[in-house]
Amino acid sequence: MMKKIIRYALIGFLLGMAIGNFIAFFFALMSGSAQLFSASMISRFGSETVAFIIHTILSGIHGALSFSGVIFYEIEEWGLAKATFMHCLLINASFLINGLYLEWIPSDLSSILVSTSIITVMFFIIWIIMHTRCKREVRDLNQLLQKEKDEGKE
């Protein structure tokens, strides 16, 4: 299990770095800014280079935490609801901490609530899809069971 967590964390770290920087580039491009990060962030970290390094590392950490959360779905004793809830909690916590520090989201309460709600709703949708799929598979199991029993009686 530990080897899996480390593997997922490494993959997540790389993905997080890539996606974090892609998003930063994307927003800089959309706003027509020559800088990747806000002036307040650059002044806080001293230079754009330092801001980029810290942003990359923290994006990687967020990615590592998010991806390693997949391990929750492999814990035998945890049902799908618990695994999904814990994963949602982990991603929300990581996103809020990193997001506020790196100015991904404004620090007012409504922005925090909106971002938390968006992530939670996404997980709820994921849970509904996975739950529905499992229900369908269980229906198939019962049909197979009944078919075999009927064939056994014949």
Place this chain on the structure above:
Amino acid sequence: MKKIDIEFKEDSRQQDIKVIITAEKMDDEVRELIKRISDPFSSGFSVYDEKGAVVVLPCDKIISISSDKRKLKVIADNGVFELRSSLQDVEKQLSSLSFIKISRYEIINLHKVAKFDFSISGSLRIEMNNGMQTWASRRNIGEIKRRLMRKDLDL
């Protein structure tokens, strides 16, 4: 007891498995061997009943086998028994039959399943023919489906 020599002959023309038993004469040992080969459910386990007496329990009577501290608890049609073995060893012996491991601690007999259900919490609830309920991870759904689709499950 006579020594049994097993010989395997590969023949690409043979679609099914053909077993030929060669012996000096047809006796009880040979009859028992033929019975065990032709009827997989004739095999069983030596278990202990609640009085501590040894009983041979045929596999087709077993509903579930679960870990209970350092022993195995065997729930069968005719009662609850104790088996002094490891779940791993039992799983190996039952691998070709209709038994499936649904968790680290339990093996069930698919013959004895009444129905499956998927709870709101996301676990697989298994109801056995005797009314007993047990739980399994949803990750077992795929393997259970594969087993039920196997033609040799012989339900």
